[in-house]
Amino acid sequence: MIPALVTILGCQLAGEVISRGLALPLPGPVLGMVFLLALMAGFTQVRDLVRPTAMGLLGHLSLLFVPAGVGVVAHLDLLAAKGPALAAALILSTLLAIVAGAVTFTMVAKWTGAGDE
Numbered sequence: 001m002i003p004a005l006v007t008i009l010g011c012q013l014a015g016e017v018i019s020r021g022l023a024l025p026l027p028g029p030v031l032g033m034v035f036l037l038a039l040m041a042g043f044t045q046v047r048d049l050v051r052p053t054a055m056g057l058l059g060h061l062s063l064l065f066v067p068a069g070v071g072v073v074a075h076l077d078l079l080a081a082k083g084p085a086l087a088a089a090l091i092l093s094t095l096l097a098i099v100a101g102a103v104t105f106t107m108v109a110k111w112t113g114a115g116d117e
Contacts, residue, residue, distance in 0.1 A: 004053035007046060011036040 015032025
């Protein structure tokens, strides 16, 4: 388990160092995931090493949401004050994302001739 965690955290650290060092607009952990994916695609030993630990982490992923829940409860007064604006922003942005996806799908279908049949 330790070598797997070292591999995962090493990829994250490499991504963070490169992202900050080159001032990339991409977050370091995302870049680290790309590195880890490349390692796992290139070397089956890495994939076999990381898989059990990754599955264990994914099995307990819900625990990572506990701090966010505590943060929400700690700032209930702020949420009550800004809640309606936040709700409106969430609903509006969701609707706009759905509309943008539908319009894009329709345009691509027209361009590719998928709707002609």
